[in-house]
Amino acid sequence: MSWLKSSVGLQLVMLFLSVALVVPAAKGAEMEMKPSSEHPVAVPPVPPPMIAPAAPSIFTVAAEGVIYCRCKLPGYSKAVDGAPLPGAVVLLKCGSQRTVWAAKGRTDTRGYFYLQTQLKYKSLSRTCRVFVLWSPVGPCRVPRRYGLKGPGASLMFERKLSDGYNTIALYTAGFFEFGPEIRDNNLSYQFLLSPPNNQTAGGKVMQPTFSSLQVKQLMMLLLATAQRRIISSRRLMSDAFQPQIMLVLGALVPALRMTLANNGALYPVLGLASCVALVYMSFGDLALDLSTHAREPEMSFVGRNGTRFTMDGKAFYVNGWNSYWLMDQAVEEISRPRVKAMFQAGAKMGLTVCRTWAFNDGGYNALQPSLGHFDEHVFQALDRVIVEAKRHGIRLLLSLANNLEAYGGKTQYVKWAWEEGIGLSSSNDSFFFDPSIRSYFKTYLKTVLTRKNHLNGIRYKDEPTIFAWELMNEPRCMSDPSGDTLQDWIEELAAYVKSIDRKHLLTVGLEGFYGPASSPEKLKVNPGQWFSTLGSDFIRNSKVSDIDFASVHIYPDQWQVGAGLEEKTKYISGWLMSHIEDGEEELKKPVLFTEFGLSDKSRDFDHAHRDAFYESIFDVVYESARRGRAGAGALVWQFMAAGMQEYSDDFGIVPEERPSMYRLIKKQSCRLMRLSHGRDWMKRKNSEEFCAE
Numbered sequence: 001m002s003w004l005k006s007s008v009g010l011q012l013v014m015l016f017l018s019v020a021l022v023v024p025a026a027k028g029a030e031m032e033m034k035p036s037s038e039h040p041v042a043v044p045p046v047p048p049p050m051i052a053p054a055a056p057s058i059f060t061v062a063a064e065g066v067i068y069c070r071c072k073l074p075g076y077s078k079a080v081d082g083a084p085l086p087g088a089v090v091l092l093k094c095g096s097q098r099t100v101w102a103a104k105g106r107t108d109t110r111g112y113f114y115l116q117t118q119l120k121y122k123s124l125s126r127t128c129r130v131f132v133l134w135s136p137v138g139p140c141r142v143p144r145r146y147g148l149k150g151p152g153a154s155l156m157f158e159r160k161l162s163d164g165y166n167t168i169a170l171y172t173a174g175f176f177e178f179g180p181e182i183r184d185n186n187l188s189y190q191f192l193l194s195p196p197n198n199q200t201a202g203g204k205v206m207q208p209t210f211s212s213l214q215v216k217q218l219m220m221l222l223l224a225t226a227q228r229r230i231i232s233s234r235r236l237m238s239d240a241f242q243p244q245i246m247l248v249l250g251a252l253v254p255a256l257r258m259t260l261a262n263n264g265a266l267y268p269v270l271g272l273a274s275c276v277a278l279v280y281m282s283f284g285d286l287a288l289d290l291s292t293h294a295r296e297p298e299m300s301f302v303g304r305n306g307t308r309f310t311m312d313g314k315a316f317y318v319n320g321w322n323s324y325w326l327m328d329q330a331v332e333e334i335s336r337p338r339v340k341a342m343f344q345a346g347a348k349m350g351l352t353v354c355r356t357w358a359f360n361d362g363g364y365n366a367l368q369p370s371l372g373h374f375d376e377h378v379f380q381a382l383d384r385v386i387v388e389a390k391r392h393g394i395r396l397l398l399s400l401a402n403n404l405e406a407y408g409g410k411t412q413y414v415k416w417a418w419e420e421g422i423g424l425s426s427s428n429d430s431f432f433f434d435p436s437i438r439s440y441f442k443t444y445l446k447t448v449l450t451r452k453n454h455l456n457g458i459r460y461k462d463e464p465t466i467f468a469w470e471l472m473n474e475p476r477c478m479s480d481p482s483g484d485t486l487q488d489w490i491e492e493l494a495a496y497v498k499s500i501d502r503k504h505l506l507t508v509g510l511e512g513f514y515g516p517a518s519s520p521e522k523l524k525v526n527p528g529q530w531f532s533t534l535g536s537d538f539i540r541n542s543k544v545s546d547i548d549f550a551s552v553h554i555y556p557d558q559w560q561v562g563a564g565l566e567e568k569t570k571y572i573s574g575w576l577m578s579h580i581e582d583g584e585e586e587l588k589k590p591v592l593f594t595e596f597g598l599s600d601k602s603r604d605f606d607h608a609h610r611d612a613f614y615e616s617i618f619d620v621v622y623e624s625a626r627r628g629r630a631g632a633g634a635l636v637w638q639f640m641a642a643g644m645q646e647y648s649d650d651f652g653i654v655p656e657e658r659p660s661m662y663r664l665i666k667k668q669s670c671r672l673m674r675l676s677h678g679r680d681w682m683k684r685k686n687s688e689e690f691c692a693e
Helices: 002-025 122-127 212-232 242-262 266-295 326-331 336-348 376-391 409-420 435-449 484-500 529-533 538-542 565-587 607-626 659-683 685-692
Strands: 060-072 089-095 100-106 112-116 129-134 155-162 167-173 188-194 303-305 308-311 318-322 353-357 395-399 466-470 505-507 550-554 591-596 631-637
Touching (some): 060 129, 060 155, 308 631, 318 659, 326 353, 353 631, 376 395, 435 484, 484 505, 484 538, 538 550, 538 565, 550 565, 565 591, 565 607, 565 631, 591 607, 607 659, 659 685
Parallel strands (some): 318 353, 466 505, 550 591
Antiparallel strands (some): 060 112, 089 100, 089 129, 303 308
């Protein structure tokens, strides 16, 4: 701990030097901030190209706009005039979780941005929205929803452009507001994102004007925020640090209050505010780091005994959910609260496992931006996800690749190999048979499995919070319907994972379709004949000795288009029972239904229909568990935190917003917990109280 103490000492020295240097230099300064002179519109950071001479049917989508900041203060009937906000981080995002196009940049000195994506179809521009990810104004970094169209700014077509190669559909961003993370004394801040033609008055941009009262109130908000952060962190720090921190706080707070009350020199205010920021960031983060080990509960590895998952000698049943977006949202500071909120919601419903992506290849917030190179900042985001899951007593099923193009997938590996000149084929299925690509994927696997978490120092392969690894989400190799190519890939890659990590369970990530090696009776269980030609085979693939359990997905809307709820429910009941029977008799392994959902875009959708359909799945899983059979659990696709509509698809659910679904899921958790603990259940007072709520 000596280096920590010396670090605190250094920070204290910096604190007093800041005050000593800033305050004398500002003596006699005038309080009032005068309105600055007008300036012409600045050249944008990335200028848009010229106007296009023609209008072909395919466009590249781009967006421009200006971000304004405005402050609504006590005593004022309306917000002060908006002023352009420079240095804000802006994201243009198009698509859904399946396929995403994105571009990110900063506003220039006049708040202007121009962002261009690789999206080629103008018709898809309706999926595009603009988001402010970060602003240089500290208290105003958390987006809030306004209106009925969800978060982000919608786009309005402006004109066609050309860069000499592509025709560009240029859009402007509409009205967009932000609110503060913490509100004090009715003080609020907003961001206004507007089309660029709204930024000027007489062709020129107005600079911000703030009165002495406004500056005081802004500094008081910063001070109150820092004071709350430090005081709330006391219980997380060791006793050795509390006296030092509270001594600094005790001296700093009265001094700041006196400065703000009795004189208005701008530079002392800003200097002391910097000191507050120094204490806020330094000691707050120190508290978080010191608390990491203290707040992590003890967890055991989940194992397998025949057709059951086990933990500490007892049966372990999975009632869980999918939130594929956790690592992505843990990268940026502004979106990290969503991760905590999701795990809190899961814990309140008694859920045990969350399935999420541990990959992002070549795209926005990529874990692997280029072949064999990894972004430490994004890796730290995955570290945070693991630690946050552990704090809430939830385990993670981490998927390691995607058969689909979203977040890179096998397509990105093939593209990299082709660009390097070493790829055998441009076919996406070469991911499975190209030796060079297999080698690259093994490099990725080893990097992830041996990663040491920067928060707790535990390597992923030694982390019991990880329930299991999944080789790939929904693998298919349609170029070889015999299934031999995919089978060979599974055998080699499963053996490789087990050569590094034998503590964790491993699954393939299959959808559950029966292939040519299956019996005619099993082929009839498929939704249609075509599903046997995808290059996968549930029984054959799951029999691989290094695969610990089988996975199955359930999507009746995609398999039985036009069918009614009763017909879908009846078919899925047979689908479930067939795979549980396979686990019991053929595989001798647990079967986990890792994705299931009912689309809200289906005919005559009603939330009550979704409740009934999910309950039918829960009942089959519970009955299998009660009888000691191979049905080991199910995971809903997908749950989101509030305000995440841009990450939703046909199946997205915010549990707190659907009370009937919330109760249904909690009921299933309690039923499975009673089975796991048996006679010990009656001794668990907290558990009975939890299920009685």
